[in-house]
Amino acid sequence: MSQEELAERASLSARAISDLERGVKRTPRRDTVQLLVEALELSGDARTAFVTAAREPAARRTPKQAGRLQVAVEGAPMHPHSSIPPAAIQTTPAPPPAGGFLGAVPEGSLIGREAEFSAILAGIEAVIQGSGQLLVVVGEPGVGKTRISQEATLACRDRGFVVATGRCYEPHQSVPYYPFLEALSSLYGAAPDPVRAQVPTRWPHLMRLLPDQPSGALPATGASPQEEQQRLFWAVTGFLQAISETAPVALLLDDLHWADDASLELLQHLARHTRAHRVLLLGTYRDVEVGRQHRLGSALRDLERERLVERIPVRRLGHEGTVRLIADRMGQDLSDEFTELVYRHTDGHPLFVQEVLRTLIERGDVYRRDGHWESREIADIGVPESVRATIADRASRLSERAQGALREASVLGQAFDFEDLQAIAGLSEDELEAALEEALAAGLVYESGDRYVFNHALTQQALYAELSKRRRSRLHLAAGKRLNGWRSPSGGDGRRSWRGTSGREAPPGGRFATPSSPVTTPRRCTPPRMPRGTTGRRWNWRGRSTTGTARRASSRSSAGLCG
């Protein structure tokens, strides 16, 4: 069947089919998949296989799945999105662990971090020997906490661990157990069958935190909320301990500075009661966010007193590390002059280095000639002064519509749903798809399950800062209405299941209302925090022309991310 015939039969545009075939299409929406299934007259196993393959984000499709999709629509091989010319940022994606993986598949090798990673490996070895560990990776935003933790997930996977991850998001700080909802969902999916079968009888309280479980299964006991909470803690602990009898367990919780209080208490409980089990607890947090009053600060101080936690600080890369990071991203060494320029401006801040490279490529300051990267005259290259300015500069190269959609998405938090964005942005499905495809291609967002995620919290915050106060209020209001509208039809106790998942792959940042908490909407933007050494500089345009957005960014004070 030709593309045109299929498009006509499925009532889709020929472009949509062509994008899908070439793999440049984002994971197709459910209704699109449905239309294709009908048009292709698939049934039985073929239908199931096709739907599964189509809903798997392109970057995560197995060759077999990609093949199914490809055979079905008779197209060219799938390839994941790439925001940078193929040779620019080398991709060495290792297959993610079964239980979970933090964030997007990394774009290149882990640079430096030998001492920090040795400390993590020592922790992993200790766990294998039967001594449970709590490690916390700490540092400023964008310095590489998630990146080194991703490497830890791979190290754990290679050593036969069951790996589960959970992320905290700023808008979900008041949702009880938010990061555990995701992590326990993966653990439940990855648990050995006999352990999983015991959940309803041995750890019934655990079911409160699991997707697709009948929450009414627990009889009312008349216990106090504190007693109920203890039962829940012991249920989670017992479940982890039981899995660890068959294989070591790694539980990774990212961005704990945004964890809700209940999660921090549960983490403390686990740290205290898995010491004699093969359980690795690994968390990350931003030290700049955790003052003396912060709940995480006091929890860590308690754990430190009890010698139950090891902190692993992550700092900026030095000159040599920065040179290596640039070489890794570009796939070749660049001139000393160029690397010096990047180092001088970024001070070895990895996210900043990466975004500056992308900016310079997008602007044509760095370009390919005869299969090699070259740069313009160093004196002619203007480097943005901060991560925020770099992101603003990069976003300004997208179409107006894509820029608008991304700014609107920033109100929904770091992770957002297509439908929620569509509801507040007022764009048609096609328009929004096109806008998001641009953002995906630019690497400003990535897909995770059914959701979109900004490539970094700083990206979301930088775009949020671009919104006027009035527009922010209007969008927050629309988002609030949308999310409340989404929740109310559920009835019952307000619990929602992870949508469209088998329980193995809970969507990071997926919305989940627990009995005591409504679905939350973003309330505020993080107070201004710029990476050290990146504030106070002016754009160094040296007469280069820039777009309006970049100029606006340049003239604004760089003191913070949130204007």
Ligand SMILES: Nc1ncnc2c1ncn2[C@@H]1O[C@H](COP(=O)(O)OP(=O)(O)O)[C@@H](O)[C@H]1O
């Ligand atoms: N040591 C490193 N080697 C290679 N890339 C890194 C390193 N540290 C950070 N990065 C990259 O920089 C970006 C920001 O890192 P990330 O881990 O998200 O920061 P954080 O979690 O501290 O905010 C990511 O794209 C990450 O892959």
Ligand SMILES: [Mg+2]
């Ligand atoms: Mg991170």
